[in-house]
Amino acid sequence: MRIGELASKAGVSVRALRYYEEQHLLASERTPSGQRVYAASAVDRVRFIQQLYAAGLPSKAVLEILPCVHTGVVTPELMARLTTERDRIDHQIAELTATRDRLDGVIRTTIAYRDTQQPCSA
Template sequence: MRIGELAAAAGVSVRALRYYEEQGLLASRRSAGGHRHYPESAADQVWLIQQFYAAGLSSKAILAIMPCIETGEVTPEALALLVAERDRIDRQVEGLASARDRLDTIITTAGTPSCTGHPYRPAG
């Protein structure tokens, strides 16, 4: 499929696809006229790249992980990177859950006329 078709299928801009290609995250073959052509599986690959970016992974980290996904083989170095990224995401999730819990407390006590304390401050 051509770049515009992939952009539409994956829900991203053509510019994003060019960037992914510049970073080595996505590969295309060129036609005689210089047009980029991608395999049908590229839309799934773009979705995965976007998920990794959304999780805060860098292009460098994604580039190191992609071969493991493509081949199913994980080197010790890639495994260490995957574990470190998972642990970083776990810390983010814990922080977000804590923020959500504080918001829930504020929301719950917001309508209470006798609310005299500061429910958004942790006890201590």
């Protein structure tokens, strides 16, 4: 598939795909006229790259992790890196859950207060 189709299916910009290629996270073939062509599997790869970025991993870490996802081969050093990243994400999840719970409390308090107020009369 061509770059625009991949961008549309993966939900990213064409510019993002070009950046992923520059970072060696994504590969394409070239047609004789120089247009990029991607395998169908590129959609899942791009989505996974997006998830890793959303989790806060830098390009270098993503580049280290991607081959292991496809081969299943992980060095002890990479296993330590993956574990560290997983623990960092777990910490983020815990902080976000606590923040959500506090917001829920504010919402409940606001609704309870609003429901006890008498309407204004003219």
